[in-house]
Amino acid sequence: MNTYLEIFKSELTHLVRSPFKLVSQSLFVFALVYGCQNGLDLFNKQTKEISIIKKNLSLKFQRKSSFYFDFSASFLKNPLFRRPG
Numbered sequence: 001m002n003t004y005l006e007i008f009k010s011e012l013t014h015l016v017r018s019p020f021k022l023v024s025q026s027l028f029v030f031a032l033v034y035g036c037q038n039g040l041d042l043f044n045k046q047t048k049e050i051s052i053i054k055k056n057l058s059l060k061f062q063r064k065s066s067f068y069f070d071f072s073a074s075f076l077k078n079p080l081f082r083r084p085g
Helices: 002-017 019-077
Strands: none
Touching: 002 019
């Protein structure tokens, strides 16, 4: 554990002494936060779009199935198409 602390201290001194490392690390953190925010926004948009598509699909399925059942019921009520027996 003590060696990890020594490594952390040495890396921290290298980071503080070099302004280029400090700028690159801050740009990396900025890009990380920016990417996470955009990813979350995209995830929310896609989830909303998927739910809309699922809802439309279920409505279309209900319309098609009701049309089929209405057609078959009216077909069976017609006396010309009844099976004898």
